[in-house]
Amino acid sequence: MPADEVRVLPLLTGIMPSAKHKLVKATLSITALVLLLLLLLTSPLGRVVDQRLTNHFRYLNARREQHQFTWLNGVECHLLYNIIAIAGRIISPEGGAIIWGYLYGEGADLVPGASSDQ
Numbered sequence: 001m002p003a004d005e006v007r008v009l010p011l012l013t014g015i016m017p018s019a020k021h022k023l024v025k026a027t028l029s030i031t032a033l034v035l036l037l038l039l040l041l042t043s044p045l046g047r048v049v050d051q052r053l054t055n056h057f058r059y060l061n062a063r064r065e066q067h068q069f070t071w072l073n074g075v076e077c078h079l080l081y082n083i084i085a086i087a088g089r090i091i092s093p094e095g096g097a098i099i100w101g102y103l104y105g106e107g108a109d110l111v112p113g114a115s116s117d118q
Contacts (some may be wrong), residue, residue, distance in 0.1 A: 038090070038091065041091070053080070062075060081103055084099060085100045088100075
């Protein structure tokens with residue numbers, strides 16, 4: 001093996017991170033984002049966000065009751081409820097499991113304290 005190849009290989013490993021390094025970096029980024037969102041939700045600004053979401057759901061429910069609910073409103077509700085269920089599993093696993101059960105439980109009874117994977 002020529003001496004030039006030996007010197008180039010360490011340079012490339014410094015420039016091109018390994019798959020393990022990329023995975024660690026992505027995991028740390030996601031963890032930091034989740035922590036930032038949790039801090040936001042527990043701050044006074046989180047109360048404002050909560051109030052806005054509550055008012056928006058009231059608006060959507062009023063549209064539903066007046067038979068003015070569009071397919072786009074349905075997509076919006078689906079996305080919002082999924083975000084709430086996923087965030088709920090992080091903040092309160094049992095609460096998130098309850099919402100997930102309402103969304104995807106297919107009418108099965110909700111058993112408090114039972115594993116959500118059943």
